[in-house]
Amino acid sequence: MSTSRLEAFSDGVFAIAITLLIFNIKTPTDTSHLLASLLNLWPSYLAYVISFLLIGLLWANHHVMFEHIIQSDRLLMFVNTLLLMVVAFIPFTSSVLASAFRNGAGESVAIALYGGTLALGVLCFNWIWSHAYRAKLMDDHVTTERAQRMTRRILFGPISYGLGALLGFFLPVVGVVVFGALILFYWLPIPQRNSAGEKVGAR
């Protein structure tokens, strides 16, 4: 089977999950001191921006990955569903994160939940990639060496997010900063460009 409908279905889930993030920002019911009420929602805005960039990043990585994977089998569809299950879970973890920071209670747990979910998502990426490699679902242009570089790059993800979650468990604010930095780092990957191969780097 070709991967076109798998990509369309995944695009749909990514697009919905990313757009649903806005529901975590509740309109103030009392608008008499609107500016203050709006400013008071800062943890929600922060969670919105971080989670939006995160899901956008996961989508971009999914996109790059399926530039190389050109065929689909039953297991690939299953693992892809697991990945989407994690992606669709992010609006919840994002909402918990914003709640904890707004209430000033439970930040450690919230950040561990957020980071743990993230690490799980990256594990799914690993599984998809290694299965596609083994089951020969990839484009012929993907050499063993390039596939391994990709594997190393993907592996770096759960380790760093795991460390961020661990750090954030003890120092919640640091955890948020680490997540933000990692997301931006992965979005604008100047050193990754070479290691991810010409296709990604040049274009």
Added chain:
Amino acid sequence: MSTSRLEAFSDGVFAIAITLLIFNIKTPTDTSHLLASLLNLWPSYLAYVISFLLIGLLWANHHVMFEHIIQSDRLLMFVNTLLLMVVAFIPFTSSVLASAFRNGAGESVAIALYGGTLALGVLCFNWIWSHAYRAKLMDDHVTTERAQRMTRRILFGPISYGLGALLGFFLPVVGVVVFGALILFYWLPIPQRNSAGEKVGAR
């Protein structure tokens, strides 16, 4: 008419229904004992995982089916709409299921609703397949024998889900286990591979 827009529209409904499942997990308002509050939501997580895998499975089956069906007519569009109506109903039945298990009341009814909806969905699949076969909307490569194997395989669905719902009505926990097992069984169909034909099996 070709089936491309029918597939795109269906992909959209599947993707939205699967992503909306997350709304059934409510963010705890009080985050002072966040870990306990989060653990307390276990029926919601379970319902999320089962229903996500279920809708993902229905999508995968829809995808496989429309690899074979290459043309569309008015009745096919109508029955497909009925199928999507059932799919979009799953977030509701899933939410009722989680509520009943959280409250410790009404589990039998909830599981009968869940299983009944599922059986209805599989009936729609049957209708789509048999109509497409009779109205000659299929690819020429689909032989009578293969179509009948598919029919037998699809028929097995409502019967087993119906039995699961009946069993679950008397022993709710067993019902949940049966649904979970059936969903996994259909996702990774080692014996089905041969009977569903080379196209599905090999790839």
Added chain:
Amino acid sequence: MSTSRLEAFSDGVFAIAITLLIFNIKTPTDTSHLLASLLNLWPSYLAYVISFLLIGLLWANHHVMFEHIIQSDRLLMFVNTLLLMVVAFIPFTSSVLASAFRNGAGESVAIALYGGTLALGVLCFNWIWSHAYRAKLMDDHVTTERAQRMTRRILFGPISYGLGALLGFFLPVVGVVVFGALILFYWLPIPQRNSAGEKVGAR
């Protein structure tokens, strides 16, 4: 400009609006008399089924129309946006309808709102079709005669829905029945088949 992204965007809005209908069915908070609570929601189920078939029908008609319209201009995009605005409004009118019947108050107004919205949607269909005809955005195979038959068929819509709304304003239950009958009539258009041309009829 080609119509492919216009169709993709429209498919998205149709798919989301149709799936959001499920939010109008609220999970009972108390599950101790679950069967009774679920049966009590019958106006919501009815509104769900009618509105689902309705939006599915509007999508099917949009699909048929854009089998013929092969190019897009600025005005077409604008009127299509108006149509989508009406489609996305249906979950609201559907929710009002269910509320009114559940409360046993305001049924006349609710049904007039529902029917009026519907008539508006069909007017947008008319506008799209007549504009596409005048601006020569159609496939060459669409003859003047066929375009006029389509126009007559589409015109029949707002008149009948308008009559349904008027009737429903005085006899709400009759209005619901009329809407249901009209939707089914348009879904399975045995007499329309000939008048809508071979393309629709044969396939």
Added chain:
Amino acid sequence: MSTSRLEAFSDGVFAIAITLLIFNIKTPTDTSHLLASLLNLWPSYLAYVISFLLIGLLWANHHVMFEHIIQSDRLLMFVNTLLLMVVAFIPFTSSVLASAFRNGAGESVAIALYGGTLALGVLCFNWIWSHAYRAKLMDDHVTTERAQRMTRRILFGPISYGLGALLGFFLPVVGVVVFGALILFYWLPIPQRNSAGEKVGAR
């Protein structure tokens, strides 16, 4: 990388954000004076219509822009994600706007938020366009002169929306009128037609 999945993902976000606007219109719980209750919601309807036309317009512009941009790189995906972040934020600003006008308090702040978000979105459009021009991601048919005309046209956006927001901060009702007028002006751009080039104008 080609732009097809970027367009599909963006179409998804636009379609969801535009459809979610309906959630800002709450069904009246008491339906005994339904007509009065429905009429009372006029600020919500107004916000719905304006925001629907606005997101539809942004989608149409995105569509026109990506008729010219034919390749994608990492930065383009990032800035496009920023644009989508702004688009998905509009249902929130729209809801705040309707709340403020319904409550008769906070209109100035609400309109500044609405206009500011809009200006931000147009800035993202500028960034996408200028980056695509510099990074040579465009179709060869886009001449320097045409690209500059487009740039001028796009630049006009944030300036006029910024002025509208400023004006609206002091005279809220005027701000709403200005936004409405600008949205309609951009939808039906008779003088723009020539300056935006034949592709947009003729078709």
